[in-house]
Amino acid sequence: SQQGEEDPQALSIQEGENATMNCSYKTSINNLQWYRQNSGRGLVHLILIRSNEREKHSGRLRVTLDTSKKSSSLLITASRAADTASYFCATDGETSGSRLTFGEGTQLTVNP
Amino acid sequence: ETGVTQTPRHLVMGMTNKKSLKCEQHLGHNAMYWYKQSAKKPLELMFVYNFKEQTENNSVPSRFSPECPNSSHLFLHLHTLQPEDSALYLCASSQDELVDSGANVLTFGAGSRLTVL
Numbered sequence: 469s470q471q472g473e474e475d476p477q478a479l480s481i482q483e484g485e486n487a488t489m490n491c492s493y494k495t496s497i498n499n500l501q502w503y504r505q506n507s508g509r510g511l512v513h514l515i516l517i518r519s520n521e522r523e524k525h526s527g528r529l530r531v532t533l534d535t536s537k538k539s540s541s542l543l544i545t546a547s548r549a550a551d552t553a554s555y556f557c558a559t560d561g562e563t564s565g566s567r568l569t570f571g572e573g574t575q576l577t578v579n580p
Numbered sequence: 581e582t583g584v585t586q587t588p589r590h591l592v593m594g595m596t597n598k599k600s601l602k603c604e605q606h607l608g609h610n611a612m613y614w615y616k617q618s619a620k621k622p623l624e625l626m627f628v629y630n631f632k633e634q635t636e637n638n639s640v641p642s643r644f645s646p647e648c649p650n651s652s653h654l655f656l657h658l659h660t661l662q663p664e665d666s667a668l669y670l671c672a673s674s675q676d677e678l679v680d681s682g683a684n685v686l687t688f689g690a691g692s693r694l695t696v697l
Binding site: 498516 | 582621625668686689
């Protein structure tokens with residue numbers, strides 16, 4: 469079964485609005501990461517949150533982790549057109565060691 | 581850009597051709613990965629090398645053959661591919677696959693877009 473699953477699959481917002489993307493996973497994890505991918509490019513690491521952390525910030529990014537619900541959310545505040553990309557969560561499970569399992573991603577479109 | 585360089589960026593090949601994808605990293609990392617990204621599907625881990633030793637072959641068909649001559653270079657040799665193998669092939673590297681802290685952060689290349697006719 470797939471580990472990380474993001475929702476929504478696609479999100480379209482106006483510049484300046486906040487964007488929230490969610491990730492659910494099935495098995496226990498050591499940490500959860502969020503990556504971003506611009507069209508036709510590689511993935512870029514954004515932020516990592518460990519299983520004993522509940523919230524983490526990096527610039528306009530805010531990540532939360534709820535291990536009891538096996539879910540995480542990525543909030544991008546004051547979005548910009550340049551934030552348009554696909555966003556993926558990745559988990560390394562207690563059974564898979566440090567191997568990362570990626571979800572299908574959320575396609576975010578920020579309209580100017 | 582990221583420290584992981586993939587060539588070629590685009591490749592079109594027939595089913596009987598033999599070609600290779602190349603990945604190079606200058607980050608001093610010891611683990612390198614090949615991922616396959618197809619439309620509407622999650623990234624699929626294909627191969628992992630840690631300190632030049634293959635540590636993962638995720639049931640990949642033998643028409644894909646990896647080679648890791650050193651910790652900085654990774655190749656994916658392709659032969660007799662099928663049209664369904666058309667995808668974006670992503671190379672990534674990390675400090676060490678087997679980190680005790682469990683914080684295995686990957687640095688990806690820009691990918692090689694493969695089209696099999």
